[in-house]
Amino acid sequence: MRNGLKWVVATGMFILLVAMIILGLRWSEVKTSTNRAIFNSKMTPTILIPGSSASQNRFDGLVKELNKGVNKHSLLKVTVKETGAMTVSGKLRARDQAPYMVVAFENNHDGYANIKKQAAWFNKAILMLQKRYHFRRFQAIGHSNGGLIWTRYLEQYYQAEELQVNVLMTIGSPYNFAEKSINNKTQMLADFIKHRKALPTDLTVYSILGTETYDDDGIVPEESVEAGKYIFQKQVAHYTQITVTGDDAQHSNLPQNDQIVQLIQQNILPKPMGSELNRPKS
Known part of the structure; x- marks a missing residue:
């Protein structure tokens, strides 16, 4: 037995x-x-993160403007819930090698603690998108706090062996929140500066500053956007700050600003036929 x-x-x-x-x-x-x-994969999506209080529809107007030309691209939208679950809407058109992918958050509130959470949620989202759509290279755009989320992600989660970011554009991103003096660094700015060595050294960064008045875009102080130079300069390959004025230079209108649309077309989006991105020469 x-x-x-x-x-x-x-x-x-x-x-x-x-x-x-x-x-x-x-x-x-x-x-x-x-x-x-x-x-x-030859796909190089442009991945966009909106700011606080904004939904996955934040960039609809921008994408509509960008798609007015000959090269029209798909728009996919992801919303990450606090549980980590994700909803995906939109459809990738056949043979579209340069789609737009927007990642937003159910908890889209302001504050450094939330930005940390959102960066962690974004990391899960981009890995999901990579697994589903099979891409390695991508371009990054962040409006307002979206630029802060990108920065946190690049310093804490980004793995160059798995993904390759070509270029980052931050639009009205308040790197020192509401502070106007670099001598009054917020904890977030201090942390960004502390961990700047983790940023990819081959990255090209464009920081867009809007000026509705002489010193801000109606919400974010000019000095707060300019504080980004203490994070990126002498760490990434290229760092360029650009100021836009006139119509639609108010903070919430910046993504639809004609100058910014043109800057995105010239410096962020891949050229037709999969050619290399426009980059400033060394």
């Missing part, structure tokens, strides 16, 4: 071991296939 029981147990363990080996091989094949698709 005991010998029979031992035989049953041994047989069961052998079958379990064989099953685990087969499942492991299949998982390895799937992962290898996915990694190969990502490595060989």
Whole structure:
């Protein structure tokens, strides 16, 4: 009886071991296939993060303007819930190599503590998008707090072995929140400066500053946007600050500003036929 029981147990363990080996091989094949698709992908999406209080629809007007030309691209929208669950809307058109992907958050409130959470949620979202759509290279745009979320993500989560960001444009991003003096660094700015060495050294950054008045865009102080230079200068490959004025230079209108639309077309979006991005020369 005991010998029979031992035989049953041994047989069961052998079958379990064989099953685990087969499942492991299949998982390895799937992962290898996915990694190969990502490595060989020509897709370079433009990924956009809105600011606080904004939804996944924040960039609808901007994308509409960008799609007025010959090269029209798909728009995908992701909203990350506080649980980490995600909803995805929109459809990727066949052979579209440069879609727009917007990542927004159910908890879209302001504050440094929330920006930390949003960066962690964004990390999950971009990995999901990469797995689903098989891309490695991408361009980044962040409006207001969206630029802060991008910065936190790049310093804390970004892995150059898995993804490659070509260029980042921050639009009216308050790197020192409401402070007007660099001598009064917020904890967020101090942390960004402390961890700046984690930023990719081959990154091109454009920081857009809007001026509705002489010293701000109606909400964000000019000095707060300019504080970004203490994070990016002499760390990334290129850092350029650009000031826009006139119509739609108010903070909430900046994504639809004609000058900014033109800057995005010239410096962020891939050229047709998958050619290299426009970048300032060294």
